[in-house]
Amino acid sequence: xxxxYEATAAPPATGTSTEAAxxxxxxxxxxxxxxxxxxxxxxxxxxxxxxxxxxxxxxxxTDWSGLGDAMSFVGLENFRKILDDSAATDALVxxxxxxxxxxxxxxxxxxxxxxxxxxxxxxxxxxxxxxxAPAVMTPVVTAYLWRYMYAPDGAINGLFEAVxxxxxxxxxxxxxxxxxxxxxxxxxxxxxGYSMVIFLAGLQGVPxxxxxxxxxxxxxxxxxxxxxxxxxxxxAITINLMLSLIGGFKIFDQVYVTTGxxxxxxxxxxxxxxxxNAFQFDEYAYSTAIAVVLAVIVAAxxxxxxxxxxxxxxxx
Numbered sequence: 001x002x003x004x005y006e007a008t009a010a011p012p013a014t015g016t017s018t019e020a021a022x023x024x025x026x027x028x029x030x031x032x033x034x035x036x037x038x039x040x041x042x043x044x045x046x047x048x049x050x051x052x053x054x055x056x057x058x059x060x061x062t063d064w065s066g067l068g069d070a071m072s073f074v075g076l077e078n079f080r081k082i083l084d085d086s087a088a089t090d091a092l093v094x095x096x097x098x099x100x101x102x103x104x105x106x107x108x109x110x111x112x113x114x115x116x117x118x119x120x121x122x123x124x125x126x127x128x129x130x131x132x133a134p135a136v137m138t139p140v141v142t143a144y145l146w147r148y149m150y151a152p153d154g155a156i157n158g159l160f161e162a163v164x165x166x167x168x169x170x171x172x173x174x175x176x177x178x179x180x181x182x183x184x185x186x187x188x189x190x191x192x193g194y195s196m197v198i199f200l201a202g203l204q205g206v207p208x209x210x211x212x213x214x215x216x217x218x219x220x221x222x223x224x225x226x227x228x229x230x231x232x233x234x235x236a237i238t239i240n241l242m243l244s245l246i247g248g249f250k251i252f253d254q255v256y257v258t259t260g261x262x263x264x265x266x267x268x269x270x271x272x273x274x275x276x277n278a279f280q281f282d283e284y285a286y287s288t289a290i291a292v293v294l295a296v297i298v299a300a301x302x303x304x305x306x307x308x309x310x311x312x313x314x315x316x
Contacts, residue, residue: 056288056291057288057292057295059071059284059285059288060078060079060285060288060289060291060292061073061074061075061076061078061285062074062285063077063285064284064285065282065283065284065285066278066282066283066284066285067282071285074285078285078286078288078289079289079292079293081286081289082286082289082290082293087265087268087273088270088273088290090265090268091265091268091269091270091272091273092270094180094266094267094268094269095248095249095251095269095270095271097180098180098183098184098187098248098251098269099244099245099248099249099251100248101181101184101188102184102187102188102191102244102247102248102251103241103244103245103248105184105188106187106188106191106192106195106244107195107237107240107241107244109188109192109195109196110192110193110194110195110196110198110199110240111195111196111199111233113131113192113193113196113199114195114196114197114199114200114203115199115203115225117131117196117200118200118203118204128196128197128200131192131193131196132193132194132196132197133193134189134190134191134193135190135191135193135194135197137190138253139190139253139254140253140257142186142189142190142254143186143253143254143256143257143258144257146186146189146254146258147173147257147258150172150173150182150258151173152169152171152174156169156172157169157170173258173259173263174263175263176263176264176266177266179259179262179263179266179267180266180267182258183251183254183255183258183259183267186254186258187247187248187251187254191244191247194243195240195243195244198236198239198240198243199233199236199237199240201236202232202233202235202236202237203229203233205232206228206229206232206233210228211224211228211229214227214228235309238305238308238309239309241305242301242302242305242306242309245301245302245305246298246301246302249270249294249297249298249301250271250294250298251269251271252269252271252272252275255267255268255269255271255272256272256275260272261273261276270290270293270294271294273287273290274287274290274291274294275287277290
C-alpha cells in the first residue's frame with residue numbers, strides 16, 4: 001500500500017515543479033525591461049555627448065590653434081606645459097580654495113536655514129520661498145548685481161558709511177587679498193537656499209517620535225541633532241556636498257563677470273583660464289588639455305561622493 005501511494009503521488013509533484021519553472025522565469029522576465037529598449041537613447045547620447053567629448057579631448061594631444069586645419073600630434077606636451085605654467089597651477093589652487101569655501105560655508109548656512117524653517121513658525125512657507133528665490137536667478141544676472149554692490153561707491157560700502165562703520169569699507173573686487181572670497185560670497189548667497197531645500201527634504205523624513213523620546217530621556221537639542229538628525233540626513237549631506245564641489249570646480253560666470261580673473265590673476269580659475277587660452281590667445285589645444293584635467297578632477301570627486309552615498313544607502 002505504501003509503495004502504491006508513493007508511485008501515484010510522485011508524478012503530480014514532478015508535474016508541478018515542471019510547470020512552476022516557466023512561471024518563475026516569466027515573472028522574472030516581466031520584472032526586467034528588454035535591454036534593447038535603451039538602444040535609441042544610447043545612440044542619441046553617444047552622438048550628442050560621447051563622440052563630441054572624445055573628439056574634443058583628442059585635440060589636447062595636438063598643437064591645433066583652433067583656426068584652420070593645420071595640426072600635428074604632440075603627445076603629452078600640452079599636459080607637461082600645464083605643470084610648467086604658473087598661471088595654470090595658480091588657477092588650480094584658487095579653484096580648490098574657492099570650491100572648499102563654497103562647499104563648507106554654503107552647506108553650513110543651508111543646514112542652519114533648513115533647521116530654522118523646519119520649525120512651526122507661521123511664516124515658514126514664506127521664508128522658504130524667500131530664501132530659495134536667489135537660486136532661480138541666472139548666475140550672470142546675480143554676478144552683475146553684486147558687482148555694482150561691491151563697487152567702491154556701491155551699496156555695501158555705502159551701508160557701512162551710513163551706520164558709522166566706514167573703516168570696514170573695502171575695494172572688494174580690486175583687492176587681491178579679498179577678491180576671491182568676495183566672489184565666493186556671491187555663490188554662497190545665491191545657492192545657500194538651494195542647499196536648504198535639499199536639507200529640508202531630509203529633515204521632513206526624520207520621525208518626530210524619535211526626538212520626543214530622546215527629549216523624554218533628557219537629551220538636549222544638540223544631542224538630538226547629532227545622534228538622531230545628523231545620521232538620517234546623511235544622504236542629503238552627500239548630495240549637497242557633491243553638487244557644491246562640482247559647481248565650485250566648474251565656476252565661471254561669477255568670476256568672469258565680476259573680476260575677469262583679476263586683479264592680476266588672483267581670482268583666476270580653471271574655467272576662466274580655459275576660456276582665455278582658447279578664445280583670446282588662440283591656444284585651443286592647450287586649453288583643451290586644461291579642460292581634460294578639470295573633467296578628470298570633477299569625475300574623480302563625483303565618483304568618490306557617489307560611492308559614499310551608495311555605502312550610506314547600503315548601511316541604511
